[in-house]
Amino acid sequence: MTQVQQVQQAQQMQSQVVEAAGQESNPLVTMVKPLVLDIAVPLGSYYLLHNGFGVGLVASLMLSSIVPAVRTVVAAARDRSFNGLAGIMLVVNLVGIVLSFVTGDARLMIVKDSALSSVVGISVLIAAATGKPLMSAGLKPFMTKGKAANIRAWNRLSAGSAGFRRAELLFSTIWGVSMLTECVARIVLAFILPVSTMVWLSTVLLIASILLAAVVGGIATNPIERMIADEAKAADEGATSETKAVAAEAVAAETVAA
Secondary structure, X not given: OOHHHHHHHHHHHHHHHHHHHHHHOOHHHHHHHHHHHHHHHHHHHHHHHHHHOOOXXXXXXXXXXXXXXXXXXXXXXXXXXXXXXXXXXHHHHHHHHHHOOXXXXXXXXXXXXXXHHHHHHHHHHHHHHOOOOOOHHHHHHHHHOOOHHHHHHHHHHHHHOHHHHHHHHHHHHHHHHHHHHHHHHHHHHHOOOOXXXXXXXXXXXXXXXXXXXXXXXXXXXHHHHHHHHHHHHHHHHHHHHHHHHHHHHHHHHHHHHO
16 A cells, blocks of 8 residues: 555545544534533423422422532532532522522512522622633534534633633623623612512513623624634644645655655
């Protein structure tokens, strides 16, 4: 077998390995899985138990805390790391249990809901201040679009690019500030405006804060998207150049031998 044939065979084997790896593990599923387990499952189980089956508030919160509690403990014991999303949901549920004893005044009930939401905002801001962009778990699937090359580019940039890391932290900070501002505004307005007004205004404030964070977040997401595209392109060009160089060397060696 000539060296050219060996190079071609090696390239074919590499393509088969990459294809097999893609079939074994869907990158999009891998990224979305934590969001489902750490956020969707606890929230879904709470509403299903409390609103669907009529289980008490405290019992529903406790039962819906099982999954995030287990995942937080497992991450700490196995990986020596903190599962931010699961940890936030666990704290929110624990605060909810404590605040479940707040009853009576309708204004206090509105404040209670705001207090629960503020836990998330404060947690995101504290994590960002300590260099941990919690919102990246939700941002990554949208930025990488489930493409393996983009995911690898994200991972490399997140591990080695200070500019990319700053953009991640900025995105989390924007969302944390937006969530916390909405909660504070709702608490203040709850004691100023009539309860009948706050019933619908609370929803308006929530939607407005989400839209505002999404728009302002473009300050961070636009550079992130560009950096991912540039990194993925550079990696692809580098791999192509390396393959051509190996093939050229093999052809040259075969020509000399002939």
